[in-house]
Amino acid sequence: MTGSDLLLELDGVSMQYGRGETAITALAGVDLSVRRGELVAVMGASGSGKSTLLTVAGGLTPPTSGEVIVEGHWLSQLSARELATLRRRSLGFVFQDFNLIPSLTALENVSLPLELDGWTSKKAHRPALDALNVVELGDRANHFPSDLSGGQQQRVAIARAVVGGRSLILADEPTGALDSTTGELVLRMLRSRVDAGAGGILVTHDARHAAWADRIVFLRDGRIVDESRASAVSSLLSGLPA
Amino acid sequence: MSVRQSLLAILNQGPCYGYQLRAEFDRRTGSTWPLNVGQIYNTLDRLERDGLVQKADIDADGQNYVEITTAGRAEVAEWLGSPVVRTMATRDELAIKLAIAVTLPGVDIAQVIQVQRTQAMRTLQELTRTKNATADPESSEQLAWLLVIDLLIFAAEAEARWLDHSEHRLARARSAGLAEPLPLNTAVPKRGRPAKTVQASA
Numbered sequence: 314m315t316g317s318d319l320l321l322e323l324d325g326v327s328m329q330y331g332r333g334e335t336a337i338t339a340l341a342g343v344d345l346s347v348r349r350g351e352l353v354a355v356m357g358a359s360g361s362g363k364s365t366l367l368t369v370a371g372g373l374t375p376p377t378s379g380e381v382i383v384e385g386h387w388l389s390q391l392s393a394r395e396l397a398t399l400r401r402r403s404l405g406f407v408f409q410d411f412n413l414i415p416s417l418t419a420l421e422n423v424s425l426p427l428e429l430d431g432w433t434s435k436k437a438h439r440p441a442l443d444a445l446n447v448v449e450l451g452d453r454a455n456h457f458p459s460d461l462s463g464g465q466q467q468r469v470a471i472a473r474a475v476v477g478g479r480s481l482i483l484a485d486e487p488t489g490a491l492d493s494t495t496g497e498l499v500l501r502m503l504r505s506r507v508d509a510g511a512g513g514i515l516v517t518h519d520a521r522h523a524a525w526a527d528r529i530v531f532l533r534d535g536r537i538v539d540e541s542r543a544s545a546v547s548s549l550l551s552g553l554p555a
Numbered sequence: 556m557s558v559r560q561s562l563l564a565i566l567n568q569g570p571c572y573g574y575q576l577r578a579e580f581d582r583r584t585g586s587t588w589p590l591n592v593g594q595i596y597n598t599l600d601r602l603e604r605d606g607l608v609q610k611a612d613i614d615a616d617g618q619n620y621v622e623i624t625t626a627g628r629a630e631v632a633e634w635l636g637s638p639v640v641r642t643m644a645t646r647d648e649l650a651i652k653l654a655i656a657v658t659l660p661g662v663d664i665a666q667v668i669q670v671q672r673t674q675a676m677r678t679l680q681e682l683t684r685t686k687n688a689t690a691d692p693e694s695s696e697q698l699a700w701l702l703v704i705d706l707l708i709f710a711a712e713a714e715a716r717w718l719d720h721s722e723h724r725l726a727r728a729r730s731a732g733l734a735e736p737l738p739l740n741t742a743v744p745k746r747g748r749p750a751k752t753v754q755a756s757a
């Protein structure tokens with residue numbers, strides 16, 4: 314296992330909201346790593362710290378203590394500008410509440426991270442449209458978020474997270490608002506990105522969706538309390554009949 | 556029992572010998588519940604005793620063929636036409652374990668649940684991985700195999716959901732100061748005397 318295989322490392326990460334008496338400990342000493350080609354699911358009850366883990370892993374909030382290392386960069390050592398660049402180039406976020414920009418069309422929302430990174434909008438539209446096609450929304454490219462259903466907005470958010478081949482995808486309940494067929498579509502896409510060499514963290518309540526991951530970690534009160542790793546060879550079944 | 560009826564349904568296609576029946580059962584169920592030859596012969600003995608099959612020819616290789624009877628055919632039709640009733644008679648090991656654990660003082664029930672959840676999720680991961688490695692079914696053997704996998708996936712999912720649900724229920728009850736573990740009841744009914752007597756004297 315070479316060092317460059319490691320896309321993300323959380324080292325003793327703790328996160329407290331507020332101070333003193335009313336402080337809430339959302340994460341308490343979390344160690345977690347994600348390698349290339351690895352999809353890690355995070356499960357846990359509401360309030361167990363799943364979204365906090367993603368925001369900290371993605372450098373959106375600095376942890377109260379501990380280190381976050383993305384592709385070998387210690388986030389605490391980066392300037393605000395360097396951090397912004399790393400986030401844009403390496404990280405794709407799918408937020409629990411989609412976070413689309415209402416004044417931009419679906420296509421513009423998906424192109425945005427590329428344009429912020431200096432691509433011309435003309436050049437950015439090609440991969441953006443490809444990503445929309447994968448989530449079966451190519452025909453709604455010019456619609457605004459307000460004209461899309463919740464599930465469609467979620468798919469746009471997913472297209473935005475994977476466009477341009479970002480190496481680490483952090484997805485918070487990306488299948489929450491989707492019916493089971495569309496949910497499966499999203500997982501298939503996430504899985505194929507990861508199999509092609511990206512890494513991902515998938516927060517989900519849905520056991521069937523979590524089962525697509527290589528590893529599942531269980532959070533309780535901000536701590537990882539257990540982990541399930543799929544064995545390479547299934548011991549359960551002898552496999553498909555010829 | 557389903558092995559008995561499955562073998563009978565296979566024999567309804569034509570006479571078979573023991574090893575052949577085993578192979579037919581396995582390929583039709585994706586080898587998920589492999590049978591040994593002993594089970595096959597035991598089942599055939601009972602089917603013969605009940606008049607549902609009878610001995611047929613012995614072929615050149617010395618294989619003893621068995622064929623279905625008219626009563627056997629009726630039994631197959633009856634089986635296919637009626638629902639499988641899952642009785643409460645088969646004790647559910649996990650439900651019992653959790654029910655007992657909840658009542659025991661000093662047991663970290665959240666941990667008991669977590670250990671089980673990890674196991675359920677690992678099973679679900681393996682099943683999902685196996686299923687995802689499979690293209691759309693081409694033969695009816697593949698289709699049968701996928702049906703079985705799907706059932707196992709839904710069952711593992713149901714177990715995981717039940718565990719989540721139980722954890723919530725328990726957390727709510729405990730935070731309301733309810734559902735404390737049970738110490739041993741010292742007022743035990745003596746030697747099978749009805750509980751009523753004990754209560755009356757208490």
Ligand SMILES: Nc1ncnc2c1ncn2[C@@H]1O[C@H](COP(=O)(O)OP(=O)(O)OP(=O)(O)O)[C@@H](O)[C@H]1O
Nearest residue numbers: 330331337338339358359360361362363364365366
């Ligand atoms: N900005 C904030 N300020 C104060 N407390 C917060 C903030 N964000 C989250 N928390 C608290 O931190 C804890 C963990 O929250 P988090 O959002 O990470 O949970 P979660 O596992 O994502 O839950 P859910 O499944 O409901 O999305 C909770 O107790 C929450 O109330």
Ligand SMILES: [Mg+2]
Nearest residue numbers: 363364365409
């Ligand atoms: Mg959350």
